[in-house]
Amino acid sequence: MKKVCVLGNGQLGRMLKQAGEPLGIDVYPVGSDIEPNSLDYKDAVITAEIERWPDTPFTRTLANHDAFINRAIFPIIADRLTQKQLLSDLKLPTANWEPLNHQSDWSRLFVKLGERLIIKRRVGGYDGRGQWRVNSDTITQVPSDAYQSAIVEQAINFDGELSLIGARNRHGEMVFYPLTHNLQQDGILKMSVAFSQSNTVLQSKAESMLSMIMAKLDYIGVMAMECFLVGDQLLINELAPRVHNSGHWTQNGASISQFELHLRAILDLALPTPAVFAPSVMVNLIGTPYNAAWLNQSLVHLHWYNKEVRPARKVGHLNLTHLDSQKINACLSDLKDILPDDYSLAIQWAKEVLQ
Ligand code: ATP
Ligand code: MG
Ligand code: MG
Incomplete structure (x- = not known):
């Protein structure tokens, strides 16, 4: 075993x-x-x-x-500064950024990066925590301990958010899932949509970007690359050296889930490209109490984490997958009545992406 x-x-x-x-x-x-x-x-x-x-x-x-596995790589990716430096070394596109050093840097930062900036703590942030969105009138929101321990990014006016999940084994073989469309609300992933095949131009662009990163690091296992879509360009938002929330749909929508793929890659088991037959939607359950009515929907695969329910906490997700995206649409309509009100925008978004 x-x-x-x-x-x-x-x-x-x-x-x-x-x-x-x-x-x-x-x-x-x-x-x-x-x-x-x-x-x-x-x-x-x-x-x-x-x-x-x-x-x-x-x-x-x-x-x-x-x-x-990847012992030396974790510190590089876990620190936004070294992660951004890696992207710069590889000449991969990302939101323009600078380290945040001193209070006196602000005027230069606004000139260089634009009027709307996002300050991100270098380490430890997730689900939008440890971030501040500022303009020149609101820089006082940034706590003093962020200086020398945060980076500043240009706020990107993106057309959408996409992520690519791939895996690499010790022989350098790599496989990828189709790009996932993601909707973030309040810094937290709310919903994802994936298809059996993504736009081929974007897919190959994203694959070549993530391939460069994994090869450069000699990385083994699943890695996720979050991107902003701006026109037909992909800008890398951030990397995750692990399985990722935007890949949860693969549990029910792919022949090999991202979790199995990661285990295969790190244990040097076979690593074929996972087959994806149908569109999928993943609904993140955020601060939402368990509702047995979700199970009335035949398309719903419930994944409940058995965590205490608290506001803004991920406590589970629902995966829906079907060859006929109209069936997924209908299920989303039914779910609207048994999810909190703040899901209606995300449901509308998913339906539009599925069209
Ligand atoms: P995760 O839980 O994915 O690890 P995180 O806390 O590390 O999240 P980011 O992925 O950096 O945070 O940002 C969260 C979300 O905030 C992004 O998905 C995006 O919607 C928005 N965002 C982050 N950076 C920018 C930017 N430079 N321009 C515009 N929006 C941004
Ligand atoms: Mg993150
Ligand atoms: Mg993120």
Whole structure:
């Protein structure tokens, strides 16, 4: 039986574990609650489900172990400064940016990057946390501890957001899913739509960008690349060295889910391109109490994370997939009545993308 230890024990670790079961792979997510001697990691492959896992003596041991795949790569991607530098080194397009050093930098930053800026903490931010949107009248919103620990980005007027999820193995073989269309609200992914085939020009552009990144880093496993679409150009927003929320539709909409694909890549198992037969929609459940009425819908695959429900917290997702996108549309209409009111815009968006 192959064994995998995962740094972090959130929903991504949980879904990696679920994906391992049918393949005979034992996956152990490791959070702060695990007893160091309760897990024999000697023959295990070590991976991570998050860029910042709980820091304990045991997670430190795992994170420094030779069997931690991508050990040297995590710090580069987990820090927005070094991640942006990597993109610059590769001459890959991204929102213009600068490090945020001193209060006296603002006038230069507005001249260089434009009137609307997004300040992002270098490390630890997710779901839009650790970010501030400012113009020259609102810079006082930026806390003093952001100086020297944040970057400043030009706000992009994008036409849409897309992500590409791919995987690479130790032999340099790479496979990709079709691009996913994403709708973010308040800095959190609300919904995704994917098709069996994406626009071929954009798809090959995105694949060549992510290929360059994974090859340069000698990366192994699943990586996600979030992009802004501006006209027919793709600008990279950020990278995630792990399975990604915008790939959750692959659990039910692809022959190999992103979770299984990651396990295959890190364990050096076969890595064929996943087959995608039909359109899919993923509805993120954010701060939403469990509602058994979701299960009345025959197309709904419910993935509930068993976490305490709190505002703005991801607590589960629904995957819908069907060859006939009208059937997905009809299901979305039905879901409108059994999801909170703030889902109606996202449902409208998904229906338009599906057209
Ligand atoms: P995640 O949970 O995806 O890790 P995050 O907290 O790391 O999120 P980002 O992906 O950097 O945050 O930003 C969240 C969202 O904010 C983006 O998906 C996009 O909608 C918006 N955003 C971020 N940067 C920019 C930008 N430069 N211009 C316009 N919108 C932006
Ligand atoms: Mg992020
Ligand atoms: Mg993001």
